Amino acid sequence: MPLRMSSLFVRTLKEDPVDAEVKSHRLLHRAGYIRRSAPGIYTWLPLGLAVLRRIEAIVREEIEAAGSQEVHFPALLPADPYEESGRWEAFGEGLFRLRDRKEADYLLAPTHEEVFTLLVKDMYSSYKDLPLSLFQIQTKYRDEARPRAGLLRGREFIMKDAYSFDIDDAGLDASYETMREAYVRVFTRLGLPYVMVEATPGAMGGSGTHEFLYPSEVGEDTYVRTAGGYAANVEAVTTVVPEAVDASAVPAAHVEDTPETPTIATLVDAANAQQPRSDRPWTAADTLKNVVCAVIHPDGTREVVVIGLPGDREVDLGRAAGTGMLGDGEVDLEPATEADLAAHPGLVRGYIGPGLSLEAPVLGADSATGLRYLLDPRVVDGTRWITGANEQGRHVFDLVAGRDFAGDGFIEAAQVRPGDPAPDGSGELELARGVEIGQIFKLGRRYAQKLGLSVLDENGKSQVVTMGSYGIGVTRAMACVAEEYADDKGLLWPINLAPAEVHIVATGKHQDVFDAAEALAAELEAAGHTVLLDDRPKTSPGVKFGDAELLGVPNIVVVGRGLADGLIELRDRRAGTAEELPVGEAAAAASARVREQYAALAAPQG
Amino acid sequence: MPLRMSSLFVRTLKEDPVDAEVKSHRLLHRAGYIRRSAPGIYTWLPLGLAVLRRIEAIVREEIEAAGSQEVHFPALLPADPYEESGRWEAFGEGLFRLRDRKEADYLLAPTHEEVFTLLVKDMYSSYKDLPLSLFQIQTKYRDEARPRAGLLRGREFIMKDAYSFDIDDAGLDASYETMREAYVRVFTRLGLPYVMVEATPGAMGGSGTHEFLYPSEVGEDTYVRTAGGYAANVEAVTTVVPEAVDASAVPAAHVEDTPETPTIATLVDAANAQQPRSDRPWTAADTLKNVVCAVIHPDGTREVVVIGLPGDREVDLGRAAGTGMLGDGEVDLEPATEADLAAHPGLVRGYIGPGLSLEAPVLGADSATGLRYLLDPRVVDGTRWITGANEQGRHVFDLVAGRDFAGDGFIEAAQVRPGDPAPDGSGELELARGVEIGQIFKLGRRYAQKLGLSVLDENGKSQVVTMGSYGIGVTRAMACVAEEYADDKGLLWPINLAPAEVHIVATGKHQDVFDAAEALAAELEAAGHTVLLDDRPKTSPGVKFGDAELLGVPNIVVVGRGLADGLIELRDRRAGTAEELPVGEAAAAASARVREQYAALAAPQG
Structure with missing residues (x-):
């Protein structure tokens, strides 16, 4: 028995669901495949269940x-x-x-x-x-x-x-x-x-x-x-970690007044003006940005941590949380709140740094603040940084990793960028x-x-x-x-997943049309095909065609006006093409097309 | 591919599950169809899932x-x-x-x-x-x-x-x-x-x-x-309700000392001795037993109620709870506890009654106790009862329903008994x-x-x-x-529900036996049958036969010792019969038997 649109439990909708963000959601909803029961919880209607099965x-x-x-x-x-x-x-x-x-x-x-x-x-x-x-x-x-x-x-x-x-x-x-x-x-x-x-x-x-x-x-x-x-x-x-750098020629760390440097860019400008490097200008990658975050552990504990990374990178909270380096189980990582910062008065906003020497650390589990300090893997021993001096309006220059400061460990927290080298040496990442x-x-x-x-x-x-x-x-x-399989008219199922292989649309008011459509459905089913038959007596052709396109059965057969001339139309939903065929050949042609579509699936993929 | 006992995820067990109360549970567990995950929550193993599907x-x-x-x-x-x-x-x-x-x-x-x-x-x-x-x-x-x-x-x-x-x-x-x-x-x-x-x-x-x-x-x-x-x-x-009785000749209610009448039987004996009826002896059915129960309403509220019914009947708590007469929703009904009774000092245990007159009720929503009083439908107007007088050691005689007492309503709370009349007049209930x-x-x-x-x-x-x-x-x-389909050896699936249609048991150590069993399995599968093949190389014939009987596939084919003489055994698990067949005929015979079993199912039932 074909599925009949006259009795099938389906209603197509013109309106997208209010919470629809993506095409598949809009179309599965509008085509009557699924209905939302609660946030993230869906009911399967007959056509949706057929595809799912x-x-x-x-x-x-x-x-x-x-x-x-x-x-x-x-x-x-x-x-x-x-x-x-x-x-x-x-x-x-x-x-x-x-x-x-x-x-x-x-x-x-x-x-x-x-x-x-x-x-x-x-x-x-x-x-x-x-x-x-x-x-x-x-x-x-x-x-x-x-x-x-x-x-x-x-x-x-x-x-x-x-x-x-x-x-x-x-x-x-x-x-x-x-x-x-x-x-x-x-x-x-x-x-x-x-x-x-x-x-x-x-x-x-x-x-x-x-x-x-x-x-x-x-x-x-x-x-x-x-x-x-x-x-x-x-x-x-994983970050391609640079080799450790020989820092023996780097002068001792020194604190400088850096008024009006609210951003990394202004800091870099000030550094190049006040403390030019002999070899090349300072860049954002020479600054060490220390970002205060809060780890939400699975038991609900909130832990404030500091992540140190080059100033030209942002923290990727999701990546950092997914590394497993922040704690056992599924942790969340959030930007620190005002309250988090207030709870740690040792942190001078805008001027946070690890401290001026290994002997007097400001960040780290054993430091004055007691906050875990995790470093980007690029902060290898010997690298030379400009970073906060933990005093309003001041930065420290020539602070060398390993010599002047250290972290509690490394973390892959920096956003990956196009152009970064792949860890396997296969080229630049996109x-x-x-x-x-x-x-x-x-x-x-x-x-x-x-x-x-x-x-x-x-x-x-x-x-x-x-x-x-x-x-x-x-x-x-x-x-x-x-x-993947949709266009602006609706769904476009591959033949092996479609809720039916052929969608027969009977249009017009003549009983002949409905009789011919029924006969065609019976013939196709006898040949082993699954059929959806639009036998609604009073629905307009336009609505029926629109529904057929929305529902997305790959083959549409139109039994309508042409029948008076002995013709039936066979449409390819995906290609958008149509051909007229003598009514006597329609079943065989539709059947052959279905078989071709299955054969194309089975063929080796390009 | 046949299911193979050598790799099938199944272990048969000799021991019943500790909480097994019924045969189906014991056998489905022992045969490796299901495993308990928690009370009332089960995991489906491959054979169980096959039957379920x-x-x-x-x-x-x-x-x-x-x-x-x-x-x-x-x-x-x-x-x-x-x-x-x-x-x-x-x-x-x-x-x-x-x-x-x-x-x-x-x-x-x-x-x-x-x-x-x-x-x-x-x-x-x-x-x-x-x-x-x-x-x-x-x-x-x-x-x-x-x-x-x-x-x-x-x-x-x-x-x-x-x-x-x-x-x-x-x-x-x-x-x-x-x-x-x-x-x-x-x-x-x-x-x-x-x-x-x-x-x-x-x-x-x-x-x-x-x-x-x-x-x-x-x-x-x-x-x-x-x-x-x-x-x-x-x-x-529903109880066949007797017609109302003319009680005009019944004397006024009177309270009598009834010492040493702890049971209905002793009360009836005492009544016949002290207050004999002129027409016939008193029986237990003439006493009105008032049973104190507690209704647990869906919201958790506990309500003490009293149910009055003839002394020859017991309260059926489940039936009474299922009538919908005790309150809205799914209620539970329990015997009253000591605490329930203690909370209602107006109830004199062993001598509870509705009171001596309509003017001074002891039971009922509007009575001294305030407890709802529900009556068995047999307590029709005019019926004459012996019941408790609400005093230690005393009963009231000739208390007439409608004249001297009334309930808040009727309830089908009495146990139905074999021999009771059917409500549709079709005879006695069993x-x-x-x-x-x-x-x-x-x-x-x-x-x-x-x-x-x-x-x-x-x-x-x-x-x-x-x-x-x-x-x-x-x-x-x-x-x-x-x-329904089991014996003391194990399960006995009907052919249309069995996890496989034929269970082939290869016994012995000769490679010939395993080769013949494989060939037979392939032949049966080619004929469209589902096969379970016991190809375990080192398992004894006794264990294999025991497993086959426990698993309950209806047709068992034994490929074993007889193979040297060109013979295979075809067993009917349900009938317990076996016949030897030439190896060349075995597949056709097993196939024919499977088809007969399906045909027998399709035939009109006895």
């Missing part, structure tokens, strides 16, 4: 083909395993927590590492049982601070999460590679362009991880790439934005260790299992497909 | 065939719609509630009437859009006080819930009947015996409802039936137990009214929509199938 089927097929077995965990889980792993705290406010009637703690799982680990521990005990790969396609929950862009960042969403279990590192490497290849097949079949980038493990821990990003301006992730093939999440880019649609992790032994998953090896010796974790955002991938 | 597919097919369209709602919902409907309170402790990071109230939905109502309100506005039927197969949450029996009463479970929307009562009747017929087809295809019983709407409200019960001793629901075809949940049985696997409700206009779902009728007049709600416990139905 097709995407799930592709994911399932490829992950099973990679040797993974499907299971299904609860979304509602007891807190204990997450307390053991430390993530009950580490997830911070992003975790939906609740209590049952007996006051026991539960959570709505954002991801399932802990319970997969425990399940395997419960079932398996020997190296002979490994390698093992398990997966589920399941509803996940994250209490996002800023749910946005429809399905792109939801609070209830569907993920495919898979986990591998191996006896040794070589096994994990092989499992990781197998899953990486499966991901390539999944995204290829979904028609989604992707970039695989190096990433940082973040709160998940582990030894290596890559993200699959759908390159798009609507993405929240910034990544970098080089013509030479390097690609990484900005959080994972920046791009993308949506994370998949991530693969080498978790290593972290979870197995904490939760006690060991098996006996060939020699009867207990070995901690090493694990991988592999996620695909299924609902998010659907949003990306909608983002 | 087959059950879901049958449910989906039949509900779609009934004209319902599939959608999918979130499990995590904002509280507002449930506050508007009153169920945020009415669900009481059974609702999982939580707050997001902005302190907004959410719930894990136990059922979705409110949001379906709002969705239709959002999308539709005309009578032309109706009738409409929508459904979902979705994870539901109820914080059961006593999760039990594995999947039979879970806290996270899968339900198919459908909702119908009609413009008038006739439409609702038709939608209800369509869904009833679909349910019959679903349960027939699942091979589940069922009884359709009248039930009470309870907290759901509405005008009519039936439950589908799987008759089983493990069920928590007691229902009644007659040889004449009546069937009802005990909560829905009692049986069952598991609720489905329920269909005529909700009527309650939700549409509260949430404002109206459409314009043919005359342009706004009409409140009338709704039905239809549930099937999908995971619970699976437990019932496991309950």
Whole structure:
């Protein structure tokens, strides 16, 4: 039976949703695929569910083909395993927590590492049982601070999460590679362009991880790439650290009056006027900017820290927070508030510096202020800086790292810039934005260790299992497909994801037209195709065509005025082309076109 | 590819789970179909998931065939719609509630009437859009006080819930009947015996409802039936109310000393000795027993009430709580505690009565105690009772209902007994137990009214929509199938629900055996069958046979010792029979048997 527009539970809308920021959200809403139930929480209407199920089927097929077995965990889980792993705290406010009637703690799982680990521990005990790969396609929950862009960042969403279990590192490497290849097949079949980038493990821990990003301006992730093939999440880019500099010729640090230097630029001008360098002029990169920030730890603790970096760079709060260098778990990093500054009167706003000598530090855990002082990796020993002298209107010159000051450690906090060198030497970085649609992790032994998953090896010796974790955002991938395949008229589904293969539009008032449309639908269905039939008796042709374009079925057959001349029109939604065909040939032609579209998908991609 | 026991994520267990109360729970656990994650919360292992998916597919097919369209709602919902409907309170402790990071109230939905109502309100506005039927197969949450029996009463479970929307009562009747017929087809295809019983709407409200019960001793629901075809949940049985009695000849009430009458039996003996009736001896049915109970209202309020009923009957707390006569929403009813009694010193334990005259009531909202007094419907006007005189060691005789005392109302609180007359006159009731696997409700206009779902009728007049709600416990139905189809060796799946159609067991150490088993598996899969292959190289035949019996695939093919003579054994798991076949005929024979088993299912049932 075809889907019939006369009874299908769908209403197309002219208005965008009020909170719509991106095309996929606007179109999925207006075309009646999804409806918002709460911020970041959506209801799936019949057409949306049809597309979602097709995407799930592709994911399932490829992950099973990679040797993974499907299971299904609860979304509602007891807190204990997450307390053991430390993530009950580490997830911070992003975790939906609740209590049952007996006051026991539960959570709505954002991801399932802990319970997969425990399940395997419960079932398996020997190296002979490994390698093992398990997966589920399941509803996940994250209490996002800023749910946005429809399905792109939801609070209830569907993920495919898979986990591998191996006896040794070589096994994990092989499992990781197998899953990486499966991901390539999944995204290829979904028609989604992707970039695989190096990433940082973040709160998940582990030894290596890559993200699959759908390159798009609507993405929240910034990544970098080089013509030479390097690609990484900005959080994972490591600064090319200059070699230490010989500073023996640098004079002793000296404090100078620098009135009217409220900005880096005015400071540089003043420095060149008052204290010119013999070798070259001072630049912003010679100034050491000390930025006061506040780290919000997972337990809610607020810690004021100072980040020192060259004056020509800005702090990238997200990158710095993602490095894992600020503390355990998922931390937030914010600019310091007035209150933060007021609480530390040792900080002279506009003139903050590390102090004039190693003996009398102003910044650092052991200093007068007691504030952690983290440095950009470019601040290597021997580098020579102009920086605040901790006195109003004064700066210190010729302050040398290692000789006159030191930090509590380094942090990758500076914004990555186009033109920065790639860490692998493959050239200059360029920046791009993308949506994370998949991530693969080498978790290593972290979870197995904490939760006690060991098996006996060939020699009867207990070995901690090493694990991988592999996620695909299924609902998010659907949003990306909608983002990629759309034009200003509406959605434009690839044939293998469309809610129907052919959309038949019957126009006009003649019963003949409706009879012919019904016959054509029956013929196409008999040939194994899925059909959406617009059989609404009183709707105008214009509305019907508009709806067809908005809904995005790739092939549109118009049964209308031409029928009197024995003609039917076959439209290609994506190409925007149309051809008239004798009514007797229409089914065969539409069927052939559908087959061609599938064949084109299966063909090797350009 | 066959499922292979050598790599399949399954471990059979010899031990029952510690909390196992019923066969299905024991077997699904021991056979490695499910694992408990928390009380009433289960993880699905590959074999369990395979069966569950087959059950879901049958449910989906039949509900779609009934004209319902599939959608999918979130499990995590904002509280507002449930506050508007009153169920945020009415669900009481059974609702999982939580707050997001902005302190907004959410719930894990136990059922979705409110949001379906709002969705239709959002999308539709005309009578032309109706009738409409929508459904979902979705994870539901109820914080059961006593999760039990594995999947039979879970806290996270899968339900198919459908909702119908009609413009008038006739439409609702038709939608209800369509869904009833679909349910019959679903349960027939699942091979589940069922009884359709009248039930009470309870907290759901509405005008009519039936439950589908799987008759089983493990069920928590007691229902009644007659040889004449009546069937009802005990909560829905209505007492055949005797006609009012002419009490003009009954003497005035009189209080008597009745020492040493601690029980109804001793009271009856004393009455017959001291105050014999002229017409017949007193029996327990002539005594009026007044039972003190506590109603726990949804808001947590505890209300002490007194229920008066004939002394030969016990109070059925569940039935009384289910009648809806004790208050709005889902109430609990408990025996009164010492504290309850202590709080009402007017109650003389063992001698509680309504008082000696209508002018000086002891029980009732307007009485000295102020406690609501609810009467069994058999206490009709003119009936003559012996009951407590509210004095230690004394009873009142010839107390006549209507003349000397009255209640605040009637309640169906007495236990239904075998032999009681059916309300429809179809004979004497017999009692049986069952598991609720489905329920269909005529909700009527309650939700549409509260949430404002109206459409314009043919005359342009706004009409409140009338709704039905239809549930099937999908995971619970699976437990019932496991309950129904099992023997002392293990599970016994019907062919259309089994995780595989044929289980091939390769025994012994000869490579020939494994090669032949592989070839047979390949042949059966080529013929379109699903195969589970026990290819474990070092497992003993006994263990393999035991596992095959426990797992419950209906057809077992043994490739073992006989292979040297060119023979293979084909076992029928349910019949317990086996036949030897030439190896060349085995695949065809197994295939034929599978086809016969499907054909037998499709045949009209006995």
